[in-house]
Amino acid sequence: MNNIIETILNHRSIRQYEDRPLTEEQINTIVTCAQAASTSSYIQAYSIIGITDKETKRQLAQLCGNQPYVETNGHLFVFCADLHRHHVIGQMEGKDLSTSIESTEKFMVTVIDATLAAQNAALAAESMGLGICYIGGLRNQLQAVTELLHIPTHVMPLFAMTVGYPLHESTQKPRLPLHHVYHQEKYNQDTKSYQQQLQEYNEITASYYQERTQGERTDTWTGQMANMLSKPTRMNMKEFVEKQGLNKK
Numbered sequence: 001m002n003n004i005i006e007t008i009l010n011h012r013s014i015r016q017y018e019d020r021p022l023t024e025e026q027i028n029t030i031v032t033c034a035q036a037a038s039t040s041s042y043i044q045a046y047s048i049i050g051i052t053d054k055e056t057k058r059q060l061a062q063l064c065g066n067q068p069y070v071e072t073n074g075h076l077f078v079f080c081a082d083l084h085r086h087h088v089i090g091q092m093e094g095k096d097l098s099t100s101i102e103s104t105e106k107f108m109v110t111v112i113d114a115t116l117a118a119q120n121a122a123l124a125a126e127s128m129g130l131g132i133c134y135i136g137g138l139r140n141q142l143q144a145v146t147e148l149l150h151i152p153t154h155v156m157p158l159f160a161m162t163v164g165y166p167l168h169e170s171t172q173k174p175r176l177p178l179h180h181v182y183h184q185e186k187y188n189q190d191t192k193s194y195q196q197q198l199q200e201y202n203e204i205t206a207s208y209y210q211e212r213t214q215g216e217r218t219d220t221w222t223g224q225m226a227n228m229l230s231k232p233t234r235m236n237m238k239e240f241v242e243k244q245g246l247n248k249k
């Protein structure tokens, strides 16, 4: 196994960090690695905002649903889908690009681009012995986040990422077995085999939670998912995205 694969397979989210900021060199390496990701038609449709200001971090931690590690970490990155730059390009080149910029297709492109960049950043950080945690809680209160970070039209904050030196070794969460997610030649639509697979995975996750909590947590993955999905969250997203001038057509 090479070092890259080892790093990838060693992933676990880290939520407690040493009080030790990242160096400028580390930050630059992480962002440069993010930028090295593939990008649809060379569009590079994302921005990354680095947050070091203590008060901004404190406010973001609150806005993200009181997640303390959003405040206490080595560095905080905010990943944004960004077509603002391309709006400026339209002005520079004297072309009306608004139909493209506001389309569902380009919205998907910008979200995909930003996410690929983020995962490169995560791997770069992890390969340097740092820990990371994605923060989707950033989308809890998008209007306030947008105001706090001065985010313009055609930009959508997607998630944050905390990075820093891990305080503890944490356990790894078991993923779905490979054959559950990897279909060969065509999509396996057989519901019965899907249900069997899910039972199989429930046993894996149940013993993971039992072990992690010395028998206290009895939970299955299907139970967890059904619980989560039965409470729809952030149902204002469509409206917010459109207000940002994205996904309108």
Ligand SMILES: Cc1cc2nc3c(=O)[nH]c(=O)nc-3n(C[C@H](O)[C@H](O)[C@H](O)COP(=O)(O)O)c2cc1C
Residues within 6 Å of the ligand: 011, 012, 013, 014, 015, 067, 133, 134, 135, 136, 137, 138, 159, 172, 173
């Ligand atoms: C887009 C995204 C958003 C996430 N948001 C949060 C979050 O707000 N808070 C948090 O503690 N973890 C968050 N996570 C981390 C997931 O909970 C975590 O990746 C998942 O439970 C699997 O655990 P692992 O990363 O340790 O393998 C997020 C992960 C992703 C990919």
